[in-house]
Amino acid sequence: MSIDLSTVPQQIVNGVTLGGMYALIALGYTLVYGILLMINFAHSEMFMAGAYFGLLFLNILSKVAFFTSSTIGFILLYVIVFLLAMTCTGILGMLTERFAYRPLRHAPRLAPLISAIGVSLFLQNAALLWISSRSIPFPVLFPVKNYRIAGANVSTLQILIVVSTILLLIGLDTFISKTKIGKAMRATSQDRDAAGLMGVNINSVIALTFFIGPALGGAAGMFSGMYYGNIKYNMGFIPGIKSFTAAVIGGIGNLRGAMLGGFILGFIEAIAAGFLSSGYKDVIAFLILILVLIFRPGGLLGESVVEKV
């Protein structure tokens, strides 16, 4: 097979954009896993919900003339839409925790997993029945330009997505490592009972985790809507699995691992897309997931996990 090296810079740019989205979603999986030791299957629906909330607020706020009249207005519009969509998705995440997971905190491990699948099924079908069963166009309201950098086409959208992703990642990292609440979260993930005895309010830490994770996933959903130009009720499934793979690559429970894993997966996918037929492109992530789990279940940055008795 001949390899066309001239496409490599372009693949790298695509990989970074995709990887950023994966990293944002993967953080949600890893945060929840770190604290509750459960895979939040409904997280892919948070990604979907974020995109729908984003479209809703974009439609409402773009009717205000101020936002669409100037560059400053556009920037403000998108910042506000993002914050609103992230907040709403975060609240949705907290609600799922309150009603679907909290009652099961002492149940066998299979129970919250099944409950999460139920939430995922419910939210997907809620979007299908009450909004639309078709894909909905997601408008980009500002003019998109293409720049030629080092042999690759880079659009304004990609720059916006990558820059905002990096800002969000740095913000989260600082929040977790520097603030008092972040310290409480780290303590809770190390030993929930001991943290509780030291005066950490476990319930609010868990609720906060279920706010932050879905909020980041929701932001990724909005990015995805802008990037691909449309959203659909089942858009979360494949990115959800891929981001979970990213979280596992980095070592589940490890925040920086999830960020790294997201970008690694984005790169691998973008590069492999050049060699494999498009029909098989989703298989790559599944194969990586299975191989990593079999040979290095702790991931790249994770510690090896010992089964607790």
Added chain:
Amino acid sequence: MGGSKMDVMTSIDSGKLSPKKIALYVVLALAAIGLPLYFQSVGNAFMVHIFALVGIYIMLSLGLNIVVGYAGLLDLGYIAFYGMGAYVGVLLGYVFQGITGGPGSALAGFSYWFLLIPAALAGALTGIALGTPVLRLRGDYLAIVTLGFGEIVRIALTNNIGGLTNGSAGLPRVGEIIVPAAGQKWVYLNLSSANFTFSKDLFWYFVIVALVLLAVFVIRRLDNSRLGRAWVAMREDEVAAAATGVNIMQTKLWAFSLGAMWGGVAGITYAYWVGFISPESFNFMESVLVVCMVVLGGMGSIPGAALGAVIIAGLPEIIRYLAQSPLLSGVLTAEQASAIGDYRFLIFGGLMVVMMALRPQGILPSKRRARELTEAEAIIEEENESLWEAEHKHDTPHGL
């Protein structure tokens, strides 16, 4: 909770049937035989089709129940084994046609009967092939790896892997056929009368019922075997089970492959009944539906798994049918009834959450599983109680 412990233990040990239960089984058997015959005689072929379809789902639900209910392993790619059975059955059917002298030959009709066991083995072997590397993983990792495996199988089928599966257009290709099973034509010719057609769906319905009965028999025997007890021990505490001599990998592999085997049987049966298969019949949603059936009915319980399949695969269709019948025509409009069909996934999703919170053992639970799934406090309470009982017993001789 207290006090019932002895009853539970004795009823697990004895498998005796009460007269009430026998009456229930007789009613169920009469309904299972009578209703499809009734529907066929009034010309409602659609309901016969639904009965057969529910039968297929019961088989899948019973098979997955071995994995999820008995062994406690969450498999989210179970439908891949169903797909394997279907595709292997059809592809080997072509080979069989070649050997017996073309699809028109008298012998070709035996392909389904002859290939039933190879298809079951295909399912079981796929289960072993997947299980060997991944069964070491912990519960939630296993769930996601099996999900990935299921998707890989579906994607491979969609992409016409090896030029065998004809991609998303499905099998058989134009000009090929899946030969109807021997017996199908015979019953049509000999058991039909002027106002009753012994249709293809009806024939397959009875084949499926026979297979379901076989599955129930085999799985009941397994449940009470050494292997069945090893599954329970492993599910309750893997470390303790390993310490008492249960070979964990082997026990898990048995569960995986025996569960997958029934997936294979259901797959080939579906393929030969419907006469057409495509990868979209084997998607992730189907896997989730079968998990729903097991969870809703009651993990580890045979009647539960069957009931779950009836509710999830059958109830929306039955409600839709009843809405058209004079019985309910005033109560539900046709639109409302079809809305129930549309809302079923939403309802099942919500139901899974509610069930886990309120009744994790399912509608018809196995007694042992119910005890495990109830809260830890209840177990502690019982432990205290048995401690008290032990002390009490110790006291009695003194009293005498």
